[in-house]
Amino acid sequence: MQWRRAVGRWRDAAWVLAPLGLTLLVGTIVYTLSNYKMATVMGDSMRPTYRQGDRLFIDRIDASEIRRGDVLLIEAPEHTQLGPLLRRVIGMGGDHVAGEGNRVSVNGKLVNEPYVTDRAENLTVGPYDMTVPDGRLFLLGDHRDNSNDSRFHLSEQSGSVAASGVQGRVLEDSTVPTVLATLGGLGIVLTLAGLGGYAVGRRARQPLPPAAPWPVA
Missing domain, CATH: 1.10.287 (Helix Hairpins)
Known part of the structure; x- marks a missing residue:
């Protein structure tokens, strides 16, 4: 019973x-x-922060939510046709960005980048000094010695990419x-x-x- x-x-x-x-x-x-969406790191441009094969949780955001220092998954046809890139936001529309080698300053202040472990002196990168156009982003990889980023496309839109191409921001908090x-x-x-x-x-x-x-x- x-x-x-x-x-x-x-x-x-x-x-x-x-x-x-x-x-x-x-x-x-x-x-x-x-x-949200998931993404797999396909290269070494963001090492050591993110390594090849890492699975990342991506927060879907639009251009209005982007902040300096964010690591974005972004479509950047200005840099490559191979698909979205994983890059860190250094400068936004209106920012004055200057750099030489692996060092970079924004609006006259040297950016503190503890995530960059490459030597500051990089002879393959010449000095640059530009203002980011409105609606665009100046992006760099954390592995400065091995990153196809804004420094190598300065002849077109000062190396910047359209903020409208953002697919999301990497969630660093689990x-x-x-x-x-x-x-x-x-x-x-x-x-x-x-x-x-x-x-x-x-x-x-x-x-x-x-x-x-x-x-x-």
Whole structure:
């Protein structure tokens, strides 16, 4: 009797658990696909911050949300036709950017870049001094000795790329991915628990087969 009562409670709870779990799971998936995307690092231009093969969580943003120092996934046909690039924002529209070798200053102030581990002296890069056009971005890779970035395209739009090409910003904090994964996992557990309650309750409602008659001599 107690077993039947427990099954009945589970069956009743299933009517809440399964819809709640499905709603949570589907809602998490839709929210994640609408606001974020995954990307795989394909080269060494952002080393050591991001290495080839790293999987990154990208926050979908538009041009109005870009900040100096952001690492962006951006379409930059001015630099390459091979697909989106992963680059760091150094200057934005109206900024005065100057540099020589691997050192760079913005609006007269030397940029503190602890993420750059290459030597400051890079003989392959000559001095540059320019103002970023409105609506465009001056981008550099963190691996300055091995990065096809704005320094090598100064003859066209001062090496800048259109801010409208941004696909998203790399999330450096793992809080959001962790929360979304937890919510998705909870949705799966609740859905499975609800479906299990349906199945057990349905089986418990089925009548037992009649007992076989005793053999008669």
